[in-house]
Amino acid sequence: MPAPVVRVRYASIARRFYLLLLVLLVALAARAQAEWTIVSAESEPGGAGIEHRHVVVEDPAAGQRVAVDVAVFSAKSTGLRVIDNPDSQSLAAVMKREKCVCGVNGGYFDTEFKPLGLRVADGTTFSPLRRARLITGVLLQSDRGIDVVRVREFSRTKKIIAAVQSGPFLVEGNKRIRGLNDAQLARRTFAGIAANDRAFLGFCSDISLAQLANILATAPIAAESKIRRAMNLDGGSSSAFWFARENGSEFSISGRKPVRDFVGVVPK
Numbered sequence: 001m002p003a004p005v006v007r008v009r010y011a012s013i014a015r016r017f018y019l020l021l022l023v024l025l026v027a028l029a030a031r032a033q034a035e036w037t038i039v040s041a042e043s044e045p046g047g048a049g050i051e052h053r054h055v056v057v058e059d060p061a062a063g064q065r066v067a068v069d070v071a072v073f074s075a076k077s078t079g080l081r082v083i084d085n086p087d088s089q090s091l092a093a094v095m096k097r098e099k100c101v102c103g104v105n106g107g108y109f110d111t112e113f114k115p116l117g118l119r120v121a122d123g124t125t126f127s128p129l130r131r132a133r134l135i136t137g138v139l140l141q142s143d144r145g146i147d148v149v150r151v152r153e154f155s156r157t158k159k160i161i162a163a164v165q166s167g168p169f170l171v172e173g174n175k176r177i178r179g180l181n182d183a184q185l186a187r188r189t190f191a192g193i194a195a196n197d198r199a200f201l202g203f204c205s206d207i208s209l210a211q212l213a214n215i216l217a218t219a220p221i222a223a224e225s226k227i228r229r230a231m232n233l234d235g236g237s238s239s240a241f242w243f244a245r246e247n248g249s250e251f252s253i254s255g256r257k258p259v260r261d262f263v264g265v266v267p268k
Helices: 002-032 091-097 209-218
Strands: 037-045 051-059 064-074 078-084 102-105 119-121 124-127 137-142 145-150 160-166 169-172 186-194 198-207 227-232 241-244 250-253 261-267
Touching (some): 064 209, 064 241, 078 119, 078 160, 091 102, 091 241, 091 250, 091 261, 102 198, 137 227, 145 186, 145 227, 160 261, 169 186, 169 209, 198 241, 209 227
Antiparallel strands (some): 037 051, 051 064, 064 198, 078 261, 102 241, 102 261, 119 124, 137 160, 169 227, 186 198, 186 227, 241 250
16 A cells, blocks of 8 residues: 555655746746847947947846947948957957948957858958857858858858858847857847848847847847847957947947957948
8 A cells, every 4th residue: 555655745746846847947938038128229320321329128027127239230331341350459459440330359269269160351261161059150241242141051152252150140030049048148249130231230238148139039229120130249258349430439348358350340
């Protein structure tokens, strides 16, 4: 007779365990799917029709607020440049030297300061394409315009002027990518394409990849232009953002360590 009692107790414990696990999974899913709303938004013009938007978004359920700085520009009147930085100069110094209207840090690099993944600058490849789990996207400028593509979609049939491989993907088809890390908070840099022939570069204060994907997919940080695709660039201490105002002054968020390359925007 003792055996049935043991089985009953075990079944009861198992039910409680799976119930607690289900509650935890539901809570995590709710957190990952939270919709962010805009608390405030300010904008200022730059050269070549570019716009800098400083947006504060909030997750009301969690009581969390995050600041996002994004430069939105037309792919018709501007172009992307990937600028190699082997001398470890600052983003602001390089952007001013290269006469860019805005820019951010680029992709990942290794402990020997060598770029990880594809880099194309002024039509010349200085780092090859790599197949790796994290660096799944390519931000590029070709003879057909500015685009964000999956590594598997990348084609050399286009004339590639500039390209930086990074990742992971954050938004695709106007929807957030599922399964992104929701535990590690860090400064983030990102890039993407939106509706109405718009592209953007951006910076966000400490946040997880999953939260950033939700913000980009649910909050209209690019004003009336809905985000079609977005990918993560190197974040954390590498994150930096620079914008040249129309009046000649500048808005700058400095990186906390040297980076190997930058993504800049120049007038056509």
